[in-house]
Amino acid sequence: MDISPVFFYLFAGLALGCSLLVVLKKNPVASAFNLVMVFFAFAGIYAMLDAHLIAALQVLVYAGAIMVLFLFVIMLLNADVPSFDLQRSHPGARVVAGLLCAVLLLAFVWAFKNSPSPVEPGQFSASRIEAAGGNTRVVSELLFSEYILPFELTSVLLLGAIVGAVAIAKRKQKVGAGGGVK
Amino acid sequence: MIQQVEPWVVLSFCAAIFFIGFAGVLIRRNILVVLMCIELMLNAVNLTFVTFSKELQHLGGQMSVLFIITVAAAESAVGLALVIAMFRTLRGVDTDQIRLLRE
Numbered sequence: 001m002d003i004s005p006v007f008f009y010l011f012a013g014l015a016l017g018c019s020l021l022v023v024l025k026k027n028p029v030a031s032a033f034n035l036v037m038v039f040f041a042f043a044g045i046y047a048m049l050d051a052h053l054i055a056a057l058q059v060l061v062y063a064g065a066i067m068v069l070f071l072f073v074i075m076l077l078n079a080d081v082p083s084f085d086l087q088r089s090h091p092g093a094r095v096v097a098g099l100l101c102a103v104l105l106l107a108f109v110w111a112f113k114n115s116p117s118p119v120e121p122g123q124f125s126a127s128r129i130e131a132a133g134g135n136t137r138v139v140s141e142l143l144f145s146e147y148i149l150p151f152e153l154t155s156v157l158l159l160g161a162i163v164g165a166v167a168i169a170k171r172k173q174k175v176g177a178g179g180g181v182k
Numbered sequence: 183m184i185q186q187v188e189p190w191v192v193l194s195f196c197a198a199i200f201f202i203g204f205a206g207v208l209i210r211r212n213i214l215v216v217l218m219c220i221e222l223m224l225n226a227v228n229l230t231f232v233t234f235s236k237e238l239q240h241l242g243g244q245m246s247v248l249f250i251i252t253v254a255a256a257e258s259a260v261g262l263a264l265v266i267a268m269f270r271t272l273r274g275v276d277t278d279q280i281r282l283l284r285e
Contacts, residue, residue, distance in 0.1 A: 001189055001236060008187045012195045019199050019222055023206035028214045035218050038199075042225050045192075049236045054228075054247050061251050066221065066258050073262045074214060077269045097208035101201040108197035112190040122240030139244055147245050154252045161256035169263035171270075 003048045011048075015041035032070050039063040050126060053136045192233045200226035211276045213268065217261050224254045 235243025
């Protein structure tokens with residue numbers, strides 16, 4: 001693939017190191033900030049793979065909205081004290097989890113390395129996307145024509161998520177004090 | 183000097199991030215970190231979609247990523263609301279404190 005190896009290995013190394021720190025750091029705030037670094041590295045790789053709209057959305061939605069939500073909840077719950085849960089978990093469970101992940105990862109790498117190259121490329125080659133007005137324009141036109149039904153369904157999903165989040169996180173009123181509200 | 187990045191290298195990198203997140207879900211007890219590891223796994227799958235989208239020259243992968251990002255935002259909102267409800271009940275954010283059914 002025609003992407004710059006230097007920048008790819010830079011971003012990939014950054015993402016791998018920071019994602020290991022997400023898992024290994026004891027303080028949830030430190031995990032959250034390492035996760036932000038992983039999101040930015042991913043946005044860089046998306047931009048290199050010609051997915052410009054996805055790269056922008058990655059920064060806006062993941063590194064912006066979702067991480068603010070995470071940090072807000074960590075601060076709200078005052079849960080930013082280091083928890084030594086890694087030591088408290090069963091040592092056998094840690095070994096089994098690590099081995100399982102390593103074996104599955106090796107299987108995936110083997111499968112990716114030995115799989116045949118793709119059958120025939122589709123119609124959206126880089127030059128044709130460029131001629132049609134760039135990645136963002138082509139993706140947006142697809143989103144509002146071919147994928148209009150799932151696009152509308154996500155708006156219903158987001159509405160349901162808003163109502164659900166408020167209903168779950170709302171403080172329950174005491175029976176009697178709220179005037180018959182359970 | 184490496185001249186170009188093979189697609190299987192990018193896909194293997196995605197799998198590595200996915201399994202780091204998977205290991206985090208398995209071994210961590212703090213529910214906030216578990217949710218962060220789920221986000222990590224979702225991101226790895228997104229990058230796999232984008233890689234295949236580039237390799238196969240088909241934009242369906244990028245459309246899938248758009249919808250996955252939306253679903254991930256909804257998921258983290260509801261998940262964090264559940265964390266708040268859990269903290270109100272248990273006064274803690276560790277998953278091994280959830281044993282109300284056992285008592």
